Amino acid sequence: MLKRLSKYIKNYVKKKRTTIKDIANVLNISPAAVSKALHNDSRISEKTKTAVKRVAKELNYQPNHLASALRKGKSNLVGVIVPRTSSNFFSSVIQNIEEVLNKEGYNIIITQSNESFQKECNNIDTLLFTQVDGIIASMANETVDLSYYEKIKSKGIPLILFDRGENDLNVDYIGINDYDSSFMIVEHLISKGCKRIAHIGGFRHTRIFNNRIRGYIDAIHAHNLPHDDDLLIESSLTLENGKQKMQELLALENPPDAVYIAGDYAALGALQLLKEKNIRVPNDICLVGFGNEPFTSLVTPTITSINQHSAQIGQLAAKTFLERVKMETVKQTLNKIILDAELIERDSSQKK
Amino acid sequence: MLKRLSKYIKNYVKKKRTTIKDIANVLNISPAAVSKALHNDSRISEKTKTAVKRVAKELNYQPNHLASALRKGKSNLVGVIVPRTSSNFFSSVIQNIEEVLNKEGYNIIITQSNESFQKECNNIDTLLFTQVDGIIASMANETVDLSYYEKIKSKGIPLILFDRGENDLNVDYIGINDYDSSFMIVEHLISKGCKRIAHIGGFRHTRIFNNRIRGYIDAIHAHNLPHDDDLLIESSLTLENGKQKMQELLALENPPDAVYIAGDYAALGALQLLKEKNIRVPNDICLVGFGNEPFTSLVTPTITSINQHSAQIGQLAAKTFLERVKMETVKQTLNKIILDAELIERDSSQKK
DNA sequence: AAACTTTGGTTAAACGTTTAAGCAAAAAAA
DNA sequence: TTTTTTTGCTTAAACGTTTAACCAAAGTTT
Known part of the structure; x- marks a missing residue:
């Protein structure tokens, strides 16, 4: 021997x-x-x-992982698609997905769509080509056509969506209660004495942004505030676009005394513009963002925002996937997990 | 039919x-x-x-990608290891690696070490297990023991390091000229009239941080400034640690009039502390960071920093890998690509 | 017309595992 | 002692491709 x-x-x-x-x-x-x-x-x-x-x-x-995967018909690889990894929200979700799945012997392949529908389609093809056992995704802003996601479903591969999801697809979903969060933000601003509250939202065709818009409108009505069409604007929510839309709001005959913006980067843009124009935040205009990106607590003034529980979302997404693969035969009911978000009050909305 | x-x-x-x-x-x-x-x-x-x-x-x-990979003996997968994906530098590098490699039919698997040596070892095992054709990595802060990287080399899999690399490994490397960048920063501060320049650096055992420290020291000497040991501090360069080290510098009998910090996050921490203490930046103390993270242009005052050309680094890393796999037989010379970095002057160092 | 070349395939083995089915030897039960 | 069960393996096929080697038929040269 x-x-x-x-x-x-x-x-x-x-x-x-x-x-x-x-x-x-x-x-x-x-x-x-x-x-x-x-x-x-x-x-x-x-x-x-x-x-x-x-x-x-x-x-x-x-x-040899390839050989055993080939033989067993599964790769132990899970694909993750996010609009970008640079936002703290997504990178935290990813990290938590990874932690849960690694323990169960799965590895993850991360791809970024950069908010592009085309890139997202490529990513899906790439992942299917790589024989992933499942896909966990958050959609690009642009995505309206869902045929590529149907493709995943038609292959019988578990698909779990988070944050940016689409109800029509009938797949598992993990997200926060956007409607309630929005409602909460408006009530917070009202409690601070704001009377004309504007909303720079995302595009309505994305469900989460539509829900935020609905929450905003309903809260305005519930408190008998003026609902002025000019005060509701849709935006791509980039930093630049936030600046631009803020500009538009300031140009109104009767500008708002508070602005709630559905994304932190856009809120930052708005804040920069207000500073340039020497408009004091929060005393002249209150500002609230969404997402609780780290920089919200770093800028001056710090920005009130919504904590989306990224860690929990990542863990739940991973666990949902694991459930799916474990009982693939059982025609289980869909998992729609909606978490309550948390308002983080900071200086930008503390009018005295 | x-x-x-x-x-x-x-x-x-x-x-x-x-x-x-x-x-x-x-x-x-x-x-x-x-x-x-x-x-x-x-x-x-x-x-x-x-x-x-x-x-x-x-x-x-x-x-079926698995079958062809098994047969051909290559997976067309490239592993990428970064300390974290949330920093803009790394996510930009990744995006560019991905673009170049996708065109050539490769997909990438991204893993994060979270600056932990243990996690990094796990990631390497994971990638080897997944039969990647190559690994592109930037090391965790903690990493000193290189035996895991030797393992990659011993398997004959191309290994390309970027940013945080280790010369001793004798592998391809892409990074910026840390020594020169450091020298340039110090000269910039001197030109603004600073006389006592401190440096909060990274740990010396990481080559890039050691080079930055050398650049700092040499520039100080070259301009006949006092070289005070108290002014040179090593740090983990997290936001919190930056705050803490700044505190230490302020506690000195003879505090500095300028601080150059080898990482933007730590610089931000320092800035926050200075604000809390009502010390004016740049008028009382000038501040320079490193890495050109997006927030450096968002905070008040904006922070002078170094642009590391992340896009170019990503592209070069990917191209270097492609060269390696294409001519695996040829015992080619090593690729050590050192880019010149760029100083981005902002408010935090514009003393008048 | 014989000899060679080209075209357009076919056959079979290989990549490294996993797993159902089978089987001899040892141990246990009758 | 014979039969049954258990133990501890072996055999062989399968996963879906790729590829070296082969080959028949048609076309081209001489």
Whole structure:
């Protein structure tokens, strides 16, 4: 046996990767036995198991993941699609997905759509091509056509959406209660004495932004405030666009005394514009953002915002996926998990 | 043929994935011919090729990536390891790596180490297990022991490091000229009239931080400024730690009139502390960061920083990998690409 | 018309696992 | 002692491609 082993060690040095067959040859048993030994199959003796494991270690054996995935029909890879990884919200979600899935032997492939529908379609193709066992996604702003997502469903691969999701798809979804959060923000501003509250929202075709808009409108009505069409604007919510839309609001005959903006980056843009114009925040105009990006607590004044519980969303998304793969046969009911968000009050809305 | 086709369409509805064999059956040719037709092999007639492609489309054929990877011995997957995806620098590098590699048919698997050595080791194992064709990495702050990276090299898998790299490993590296950048920062501060310049640097055991420290010291000497040991501090460069180290500098008998901090997050922490203490930036103390994170232009005052050319670094890293895999036999010389960084002057160092 | 070349494929093995089915030897039960 | 069960493996096929080697038929040279 020693002679065989040394021969294989030489082979290893030559860079040919060790396979299960090599271990079998050293020990003079079948490859099948080796495979079973490595998986602690009960039909293999303890003696053989320890021998196999010793030799495996000695030869620096690394299982060929492709081969086993091919044979078993699953890759243990999960695809993640996000608009971008640079936002703190998404990178935190990703980190938590990863933590949960790694424990169960899954790895994740992260792709970014950069808010582009085209890129998102490419990403989906890429992931399907890579034979992922499931996809966890948050849609790009642009995405309206859902045929690519239907493609995932039609392949029978679990699809879990979070944050930016689309109800019509009938898939698992994890997000926050956008309507309530919006309502809460408006009531917060009212409690601070604001009378003319504007809303720079996202595009209505995205469900979450539509819900935020509805929450805003309903809260305005509930408190008998003037509902002026000019005070409700849709935006792409980038920093630049936030600046621009803020400009438009200031240009009104009767400008608002508070602005609630459905994204922190756009809120930051608005804040910059207000500073340039020497309009005091919060004393002249109160400002509230959405998302609780780290910079909201870093700028002057700090920006009131909504904490979306990114960690929890990531964990729940991963767990939902795990449930799906574990009981694929069972026609289970859909998981729609809606978390309550949290208002983080900061200086930008503390009018005295 | 129509009957065969319809049978296979039924099969498809039943969720059994279409394989090359199915296409072969429909057309009554061999699977090998189908494979060749799909790859535009010259030994297949145009007629057959178009027929194959038509049927492939009809049956919604998606190649099984695992099978071809297994057969060809390569996965067309590249692993990327970064300390975190939330920093703008890393997410921009990743995006550019992805763009270049996607064009060449590679996909990337992104993993984060969260600056933890342990997590980084796990990531490497994960990537090796997934049979990636190469690894592009930037090391965690903690990483000193390089044996895991040696493991990659010993498997013969191309390894390309960027930003946080280690010369001793003798692998390809892409980064900026940290020494020169540091020197440039100090000279900039001197030109603004600063006399006591402090440096909150990263840990010396990381090469880039060591270079920044050397650049700082040499520039101080070159301009005959006092080189006071108290003015040079090592830090983990987190926001919190930046605050703390700034506190220490303020507590000195003879505090500095300028602080150059080797990371933007730590610089932000320092800025916050200075604001709390009502110390005016830049008039009382000038501040310079490193990395040009987006928030440096968002806070008040805006922070002078160094642009590290993340896009270019990403592209070069990807291209270097491609070169490596293309000429694996050739014992090529190492690629050490050092880019010149750019000083972005902002308010925090514009003392009047 | 015989000999060679080209065209357009086919056959079969291989990649490294996993797993259902089978089977000899040892142990236990009758 | 014979039969049954258990233990501990082995055999062989399968996962879906790719590719080296082969080959028949048609076309081209001489």
